[in-house]
Amino acid sequence: xxxxxxxxxxxxxxxxxxxxxxxxxxxxxxxxxxxxxxxxxxxxxxxxxxxxxxxxxxxxxxxxxxxxxxxxxxxxxxxxxxxxxxxxxxxxxxxxxxxxxxxxxxxxxxxxxxxxxxxxxxxxxxxxxxxxxxxxxxxxxxxxxxxxxxxxxxxxxxxxxxxxxxxxxxxxxxxxxxxxxxxxxxxxxxxxxxxxxxxxxxxxxxxxx
Amino acid sequence: xxxxxxxxxxxxxxxxxxxxxxxxxxxxxxxxxxxxxxxxxxxxxxxxxxxxxxxxxxxxxxxxxxxxxxxxxxxxxxxxxxxxxxxxxxxxxxxxxxxxxxxxxxxxxxxxxxxxxxxxxxxxxxxxxxxxxxxxxxxxxxxxxxxxxxxxxxxxxxxxxxxxxxxxxxxxxxxxxxxxxxxxxxxxxxxxxxxxxxxxxxxxxxxxxxxxxxxxxxxxxxxxxxxxxxxxxxxxxxxxxxxxxxxxxxxxxxxxxxxxxxxxxxxxxxxxxxxxxxxxxxxxxxxxxxxxxxxxxxxxxxxxxxxxxxxxxxxxxxxxxxxxxxxxxxxxxxxxxxxxxxxxxxxxxxxxxxxxxxxxxxxxxxxxxxxxxxxxxxxxxxxxxxxxxxxxxxxxxxxxxxxxxxxxxxxxxxxxxxxxxxxxxxxxxxxxxxxxxxxxxxxxxxxxxxxxxxxxxxxxxxxxxxxxxxxxxxxxxxxxxxxxxxxxxxxxxxxxxxxxxxxxxxxxxxxxxxxxxxxxxxxxxxxxxxxxxxxxxxxxxxxxxxxxxxxxxxxxxxxxxxxxxxxxxxxxxxxxxxxxxxxxxxxxxxxxxxxxxxxxxxxxxxxxxxxxxxxxxxxxxxxxxxxxxxxxxxxxxxxxxxxxxxxxxxxx
Numbered sequence: 029x030x031x032x033x034x035x036x037x038x039x040x041x042x043x044x045x046x047x048x049x050x051x052x053x054x055x056x057x058x059x060x061x062x063x064x065x066x067x068x069x070x071x072x073x074x075x076x077x078x079x080x081x082x083x084x085x086x087x088x089x090x091x092x093x094x095x096x097x098x099x100x101x102x103x104x105x106x107x108x109x110x111x112x113x114x115x116x117x118x119x120x121x122x123x124x125x126x127x128x129x130x131x132x133x134x135x136x137x138x139x140x141x142x143x144x145x146x147x148x149x150x151x152x153x154x155x156x157x158x159x160x161x162x163x164x165x166x167x168x169x170x171x172x173x174x175x176x177x178x179x180x181x182x183x184x185x186x187x188x189x190x191x192x193x194x195x196x197x198x199x200x201x202x203x204x205x206x207x208x209x210x211x212x213x214x215x216x217x218x219x220x221x222x223x224x225x226x227x228x229x230x231x232x233x234x235x236x237x
Numbered sequence: 238x239x240x241x242x243x244x245x246x247x248x249x250x251x252x253x254x255x256x257x258x259x260x261x262x263x264x265x266x267x268x269x270x271x272x273x274x275x276x277x278x279x280x281x282x283x284x285x286x287x288x289x290x291x292x293x294x295x296x297x298x299x300x301x302x303x304x305x306x307x308x309x310x311x312x313x314x315x316x317x318x319x320x321x322x323x324x325x326x327x328x329x330x331x332x333x334x335x336x337x338x339x340x341x342x343x344x345x346x347x348x349x350x351x352x353x354x355x356x357x358x359x360x361x362x363x364x365x366x367x368x369x370x371x372x373x374x375x376x377x378x379x380x381x382x383x384x385x386x387x388x389x390x391x392x393x394x395x396x397x398x399x400x401x402x403x404x405x406x407x408x409x410x411x412x413x414x415x416x417x418x419x420x421x422x423x424x425x426x427x428x429x430x431x432x433x434x435x436x437x438x439x440x441x442x443x444x445x446x447x448x449x450x451x452x453x454x455x456x457x458x459x460x461x462x463x464x465x466x467x468x469x470x471x472x473x474x475x476x477x478x479x480x481x482x483x484x485x486x487x488x489x490x491x492x493x494x495x496x497x498x499x500x501x502x503x504x505x506x507x508x509x510x511x512x513x514x515x516x517x518x519x520x521x522x523x524x525x526x527x528x529x530x531x532x533x534x535x536x537x538x539x540x541x542x543x544x545x546x547x548x549x550x551x552x553x554x555x556x557x558x559x560x561x562x563x564x565x566x567x568x569x570x571x572x573x574x575x576x577x578x579x580x581x582x583x584x585x586x587x588x589x590x591x592x593x594x595x596x597x598x599x600x601x602x603x604x605x606x607x608x609x610x611x612x613x614x615x616x617x618x619x620x621x622x623x624x625x626x627x628x629x630x631x632x633x634x635x636x637x638x639x640x641x642x643x644x645x646x647x648x649x650x651x652x653x654x655x656x657x658x659x660x661x662x663x664x665x666x667x668x669x670x671x672x673x674x675x676x677x678x679x680x681x682x683x684x685x686x687x688x689x690x691x692x693x694x695x696x697x698x699x700x701x702x703x704x705x706x707x708x709x710x711x712x713x714x715x716x717x718x719x720x721x722x723x724x725x726x727x728x729x730x731x732x733x734x735x736x737x738x739x740x741x742x743x744x745x746x747x748x749x750x751x752x753x754x755x756x757x758x759x760x761x762x763x764x765x766x767x768x769x770x771x772x773x774x775x776x777x778x779x780x781x782x783x784x785x786x787x788x789x790x791x792x793x794x795x796x797x798x799x800x801x802x803x804x805x806x807x808x809x810x811x812x813x814x815x816x817x818x819x820x821x822x823x824x825x826x827x828x829x830x831x832x833x834x835x836x837x838x839x840x841x842x843x844x845x846x847x848x849x850x851x852x853x854x855x856x857x858x859x860x861x862x863x864x865x866x867x868x869x870x871x872x873x874x875x876x877x878x879x880x881x882x883x884x885x886x887x888x889x
Contacts, residue, residue, distance in 0.1 A: 038614065048416065051251045055418050060249060065382075066416040068253075076851060077616040088502050090382070090495035091580045092415035095503075097598050108612065115607050120600050133614035137854040137865075138679075138846050141612040152607040156600050 030086030037105030042179030047081035067092030127165030184222020255280035261390025266425035275324030278352035302327035346394030355577035365542030377519035379491035383417035474516025486511035530558035538565030621872035623815020628680035630795035647693035648684035651715035657684030691722025783809035830869030838883035
């Protein structure tokens with residue numbers, strides 16, 4: 029078994045937290061059955077720069093980075109960041125879950141370049157991979173209580189996809205331990221709502237397709 | 238919440254490489270750790286600070302790496318187990334003491350952790366500091382993963398005491414900043430006794446100049462090295478796998494071994510190629526490598542950085558196996574001697590060597606086509622950052638001089654270095670004339686030189702003393718950089734009567750590496766108040782006559798103070814104050830910003846856009862600016878820079 033997941037977003041959205049939650053829950057579900065690696069890029073993360081966090085799970089996993097064209101799941105906390113990572117890394121059999129809320133880069137703000145249309149981003153991911161799921165993760169996070177739980181909403185959706193080899197109770201345990209105590213309830217709600225959003229979007233897709 | 242690196246033995250958890258190194262130090266019973274923050278090494282100090290209140294060791298942020306190194310060395314002389322950690326370039330700062338310390342050796346185990354940065358993700362260069370370990374002739378470990386990072390950090394203390402030398406632990410960004418599953422071991426409960434021996438093993442052991450002199454101490458070092466080499470030959474971190482009949486072998490060290498293993502597995506060659514993994518790389522385990530050559534026709538060298546192990550292997554091969562063909566990064570290169578490796582690169586290179594055809598990616602065309610949709614997301618200074626105000630004031634002060642003057646702005650290292658990233662520039666080469674006539678639009682095109690910490694001021698001084706007269710000569714630095722390496726240079730511009738303008742952009746924190754406190758912060762690492770260093774008094778005491786301290790958010794005063802400094806004959810310093818907004822905003826409950834742009838009064842001149850603030854957005858269809866009220870912190874800089882007074886603040 030080998031599973032390659034990339035969480036893509038911008039600094040401050042929680043992509044590194046999400047990838048660590050996946051990795052820690054995997055270790056707690058399977059103990060030493062798999063090697064786990066998480067490759068992170070920090071640098072400009074705090075200032076709204078692009079952040080991609082690679083999670084790798086498998087018996088013969090040694091490198092902290094996913095190979096080109098080998099991502100089974102891309103969790104895009106922001107559409108453009110999903111595209112940035114998806115174009116080189118998404119596997120032909122892979123899935124992308126996209127939060128549709130755009131965060132405008134400074135390069136667009138100063139009028140130097142244009143932000144691509146959402147349908148072009150989704151279309152590109154569809155052309156490269158097997159399945160694209162879009163959810164309004166930022167709105168769901170706000171409903172759950174705060175924009176800060178976006179990464180856990182997306183984690184709920186990722187869990188629902190069945191591509192993350194973790195037990196649900198362990199996943200929830202790890203989230204509980206890792207988030208500020210006051211926000212546990214909000215995060216549990218966010219995870220549940222993320223799951224539901226995934227199933228709803230997947231059902232819609234089936235009906236449409 | 239409990240401290241992650243203090244979990245009990247037998248636990249398995251996800252650790253970042255830097256956390257793993259810190260855990261290794263805790264397991265070894267470290268007694269003192271000193272560091273200066275530098276990405277990608279900073280978290281080693283950060284997590285040890287987190288663990289310190291529940292443990293029995295001392296940690297400090299020193300003002301620079303040389304100081305940190307000497308703090309650790311001094312503590313080792315009295316018997317303590319010590320660790321010092323830094324980034325690649327940090328070692329250059331510590332180099333003076335680093336090169337001399339091995340002549341006298343150490344007493345308590347001393348571990349020197351250096352995090353290199355292949356691909357220069359966070360650094361000015363890609364230097365491979367393993368050269369420094371061999372230059373100083375001290376043992377060098379290079380971990381393949383986070384588990385080894387922890388184990389080697391612990392083992393390094395024991396080795397250090399066994400051979401009487403500091404031990405070098407070379408990490409890289411993708412070890413230090415990557416995470417992996419790590420099994421925790423027992424923590425040493427006892428601590429080394431503190432005692433000082435004036436004549437330890439060698440006469441005047443702690444003084445290389447004293448009789449019998451430096452040469453005999455260098456000779457002592459060479460007496461010890463064979464013992465170190467025999468330990469390298471037996472080290473569990475060096476291991477050989479030799480399938481029967483294998484004619485080709487791979488020697489891979491550190492993280493590169495991980496890439497090599499994965500590449501072999503992808504190519505289905507794991508059972509056909511001989512594999513020597515090196516983790517204890519200096520001195521080269523000569524016997525192990527010699528016996529690895531037996532029966533092989535060719536050896537492929539895979540390592541992250543320069544051909545350091547490769548060149549040692551080549552020189553050994555010349556003696557023991559001259560017919561074996563060696564490829565790597567120096568002769569018969571199959572890898573670039575720059576940038577970083579990954580599994581894809583190693584797979585391609587190995588496929589080439591073995592004449593294998595890799596399965597084609599049938600999505601290649603689509604990927605190429607869709608890549609054009611991806612637009613950049615440049616990093617910028619933060620919304621309302623005081624540096625935006627400092628640079629805007631500097632720009633306006635320089636505009637008072639004739640158009641044809643070519644001013645030189647020498648930069649330094651810190652968040653403010655982004656003023657040299659040129660993110661909105663086209664990237665095309667300009668002619669000499671165009672280049673000299675260039676006037677920056679945004680703060681991101683302000684800095685003309687950026688090298689290493691503390692270098693800008695003396696470069697400016699050199700330009701001034703040699704007689705550069707085409708424009709003003711300016712240097713900027715931040716507060717942490719001032720204490721790190723600027724103070725001697727500041728004394729130098731006084732003593733040698735420079736005529737430069739020096740701006741200290743004081744935002745109170747060491748921000749770029751993750752907001753560590755420094756002598757100027759006003760808080761210690763645990764958030765308790767601590768008296769701030771008095772920068773204006775320090776500068777005045779050095780003999781600078783023209784010193785002004787201004788609020789970077791008061792644009793009129795800041796521009797006035799910089800103008801006065803530019804006109805002043807002799808060295809002039811302006812301290813521009815304004816606390817880091819990220820740190821400041823953490824202390825206040827943030828609501829939506831009150832600043833807005835009146836649509837009717839905005840004429841689309843882009844003066845506010847040129848401030849470089851990420852909270853300002855230019856609408857290309859409307860030809861007007863807008864403010865992102867989530868990002869905006871109501872600092873008022875754009876209001877002061879709008880020629881039409883179109884930017885206002887709501888009263889609420």
